[in-house]
Amino acid sequence: MIEFVHVYKSYDKNYILRDLTFNIYKGEFVFITGPSGAGKTTTLKLLTAIEKPTHGVVNVFSIGISDIKPKDIPFLRRKIGFVFQDFKLLPNRTIFQNISLSLEISGISSTVIANNVTNILKAVELYTKKDDYPLSLSGGEQQRVAIARALVLNPPVLMADEPTGNLDDNTAGIVIDILKSFNNKGTTVIVATHDKSLIDLGRARVIDITKN
Amino acid sequence: MIEFVHVYKSYDKNYILRDLTFNIYKGEFVFITGPSGAGKTTTLKLLTAIEKPTHGVVNVFSIGISDIKPKDIPFLRRKIGFVFQDFKLLPNRTIFQNISLSLEISGISSTVIANNVTNILKAVELYTKKDDYPLSLSGGEQQRVAIARALVLNPPVLMADEPTGNLDDNTAGIVIDILKSFNNKGTTVIVATHDKSLIDLGRARVIDITKN
Amino acid sequence: MIKALLTLEGHVSLISQKINYLNNYFKIAFLNIRSNLAGNFFAFLIMSFSFFVMLIFTLCYINVYNYMLSFEKNNTMLIFLKDSANYHNNNIIVNDLLKNIKKLHGVKSIKYYSYNSSLRFLIKHTPKISPVLKTIDPRDLPPVIKIHFNPEYISRIYLSNVYFRVKSLNGVQFVYYSRLLADKIGEFIFFTKVIGLLIFLFLFISSIFISYSAIKLIILKKQDEIEILKLVGATNSYIRIPMFIEGVIGAVLSFITSIILLFLLFKIFIYYHFNGFLSYFKIEVVFLNAFEIFVIFLIAVLSGFLGTYFSSRKFF
C-alpha cells in the first residue's frame, strides 16, 4: 500500500532523509519514530504530496508521489486522514463545522454529515463542546478535534503526527484506543511520535527513520 | 511574588478554576499539573493578564491583575517570559529576528541584542538555524525557539506551557537543564505540564490545580 | 488504483454530488459574506465608490458629447440676398433660388424671410441688441433665406460644398455658416472621443483593480483557512467558486447602489432647476439610457469576476 524506496529528502541541500526504505501494508498499525528534527513530519508530508522526494520513489495506493498531477492531489488527500502536529483547525468555525469540513469538500449531503460528525465527536468525548470555537479549547481538546476531523471521512489510511503531545496519559490512552479500534475495522494507521511510553502503549511495528 | 487567593475562573458560566489558592515564592521552580482541559493554560494566562479572574485575587509582583491598567500590561509582560503551548512565533521573521523581538520592544540597542540573541541560540542548540524561518523548523525546534525568546530578556519570572510536548526525552532533558540553570541564577520558573516523566525529571514542587 | 476508485465513486452518485456541491458553493459564499460582514461591507463600499465614479464620468461624458453633437448638428446656413429695387424681378429670383436650393441633398427645410420678417428674425435671434434693432427701418435690411440641414448629412465637407454651390447662385449677396466653429467642434468631438475612451479604460482598469483589492482584502483574512482546506483535500474549484459568487454578488450590489445614488443625485440636480438654467445655454441634460446602464452593468460584473480571478489566482 505504501512504499518508500531509497528516498532522499533535502531542504536547501541539507539532507533530512537519507536512503529511507520501508513498506507499510494494508491494515497495519505502524509507529514512525526518531528524535526531534529527525524528519518524522517530513516523512508524513511526503505521503500526502505536501512535499516531494528529492530522490527515490514514494508510492501511495500505487501512485508515484513524484509524478502525481496537481489536480489529483485533493483526491489523494481525501483517502488519507492527517492529524497535524499543530492541529490546523479553522479558528472561525465551530468544532462541529471544522469536522464536517472534510465531508463537505467531498460533496456529501448534510444529513449524512450531521450523523457522522455526531458519532465521531462522541467517540473523542467532545460532543458537549461541539458549538465552541477552537481557540476556546485547551491544547489537548484541540488535538482530539484534529483526530476527529481526520477520522470522520473513514479514510483507508490515517496518519497522526504526535497525536498525544498535548495529552495526559489518560487521554492519550483513550486516543490510542480510538486509533486501535479504527485499525481493527481495517484502517491503516501510521503514528509519528518520539514518545516512548506511547509506543509501549501501542505495541506495534516501529520504523525508526534514523536507523535506516 | 505570585499569589492566587480563592481564584475562580469561568468561561460562559462554565467554571474552569474553582477556589484555587497557592503561592509561588521568588526563585522557586514549580510544576503546575492537571489533566487535559483542567485549566493549566488558563492559570498561566491569569498571571500575564491575558485573562482576568472571575472572582478572587491574583497578585503578581504585588500588582493585582484584576485592576491593572491597560497601559501597564506591556511592562508586566516584559517581566514574565512566556513559552506558549502553540509557540506563537512570527512566520515572516527569521529565528534570530523572532528572538530579538522581545529585546527590540524594550528599546534595547542593536549591539546588545545581537550579543544576547547569539548566546541564547547557542544555549538551545539552534545557532545554525538562526536565519531560517519558523515554518521550516520541526515542531521540537520551534518549541526551543519559543523558549529562547522567553529567556532572552532574562526575566525575573519564566512560565512555560507544556515546553516539552514536542520533544523527545533527550531534547526534553536539555530543555529542563536550561530552565534549571536559569532557575539557579535566580529566575522563578513555572512549568505547566501533564507529563509525569517531566515532573520526575524536574524534581520540584508540584501544584495540582484539580486537587485544590 | 486510486483512479479506478475515483471513477467508480464518480459514476455512482455523480448527480446528487453535483447538486450537493452547487448547494454548498452558494451556502459557503453566503456563509463567507455573513461571517465577514465588516470586510464585505468595506469591499462593497469601495466597489460602489469606483462604479459611482465610473457612472458619473459616463453621465458627464454623454452629456458633453451630446452637447458637442448638438452644436455640429444644429448647423444652419443663412443666405443674404441682393436687394433688388424691382419687386417683381426679385420674386422670380427668390423663387428660382428656393427651387435650386431645395434640389440639394440633405436640405431639411428652407425658410424665406422678406425684409420685414428679416428684422423680426434678427430681433428674435439677437436679444441682446433688440432695442437697437427696433429703431431700424426694415427696408434697410436685406431678405434672408435660412436653410436647415438634415443632421445625418452634416459634415464639414458637405457644408463647404453647399456653401460654394449656393454662393454661385444668382441673387445671392452673402452666405453665412459658422465654419470655424464647425471645424473646432469636429476637432473637439474627436478628442472628446479619444480622451473619453482613455479615461473610460482607465476607470475600467481601476475598477477591476479596486474589486481586486477589495476581494484580496477578504481573501487575505482567509489565507490560513484556504491553506488548511487544501491540506484536507479541497479542490481548487471548491475554494474558488464561492469566491467568484461572492465577488460577482458584491459587484452587482455595488453597481445597483451606485446607479441608485447617481439617479437620486440627478433628480436633485433637476429639482434645483439647473436643467432650466443649462437649457438657457442650449444644454440639455439627459440621464444614461438603458443600453448604457446595461453596458456599465456588464463591466461591473466583469470587473467583479476579473477582480476575483486575479486576487484568487496566487493561492493555487
Added chain:
Amino acid sequence: MIKALLTLEGHVSLISQKINYLNNYFKIAFLNIRSNLAGNFFAFLIMSFSFFVMLIFTLCYINVYNYMLSFEKNNTMLIFLKDSANYHNNNIIVNDLLKNIKKLHGVKSIKYYSYNSSLRFLIKHTPKISPVLKTIDPRDLPPVIKIHFNPEYISRIYLSNVYFRVKSLNGVQFVYYSRLLADKIGEFIFFTKVIGLLIFLFLFISSIFISYSAIKLIILKKQDEIEILKLVGATNSYIRIPMFIEGVIGAVLSFITSIILLFLLFKIFIYYHFNGFLSYFKIEVVFLNAFEIFVIFLIAVLSGFLGTYFSSRKFF
C-alpha cells in the same frame, strides 16, 4: 514594586532608549513596507487613484467656478440714448450723463459711442449678423454709452441699483444689462459652491475610507503578528507608530504621483490646443495654484493619518 522598577529603568537610560525607539519605529516602518511590497504597492495605487479623482474634481471645479465668475464679473451695462435732432443740446446731455455716471461707486470705465461708432460697436460684438448690419444706415442707430464695472463691486443688488439710477437720468432711452443671466448665474454659482462642497466632502471621506481599507489590507496580513507582539509585551505605540509612518508615507507618495499624473494630463490637454478651442468660448483653463495643491496635500496626509488611525484602532 513593578512601578518602582519601571521608573528606575526609565530614568537610567531614558534618552538612549527614546533614540532607540525612534530609530526602531522608522526601521520597522521601512521593514514592513519592504516585507509586504506587493500589498503596499496596491495600497499606494488605490490611494493614488482616490487622490487623483479628488484632484481632477478640484481642477474641474475651480475652472467651472472661474468660468461662472467670469460671467458674473464681466458684466457691462449698455445705455441707449434718446436721439436728439439738436446736435448741440445732445452734446450737453451726454456730457451731463457721463459726469453723473462717473460719480457712481464701482464704475471702472465709461465709453461713449456716437451713432457711427455705435454701428462699429454692434458689428464687432455681433459677428453673426455683421453682414446685415453693414447695410444699415448709421444714422438709424442711437448713440450708446457702455459702462464697465469694477469686478469687486458687482452684485445683483448693486447692478439693479445702478440700473434704476441710470434709467432715471435725463436723455436715457433704454438701459440694458443681462439681468436674467446674472440672476441665473448667481444661482448657479451658489449651487456650484454647495454641490462642490458636498462632493468635496464626499471625496474627502472616500479618500479617508480608501486609505483606511488600504491600510486595513496591510494590517489584516499582520493581525497574528500584532497579537503576538502584544503578548510579548509591546506597547500600543510600539505597534501603532510604525503604522502611522507607513500610512503617511503612503499618502504622501500617492499624492505626489497623482499630482504629477494630473499635471502631465493637463499639459497634454494644453498641447492639443483645447485651450485655444475653449478660449473661443471665453473659457480659460488654469491649473491648480500652489495654495490649492497645498490644501489637497494636507488632506492627503490627513486622510493617510486618519485612515491608519481608524484601521488600527480596533486592535487595542
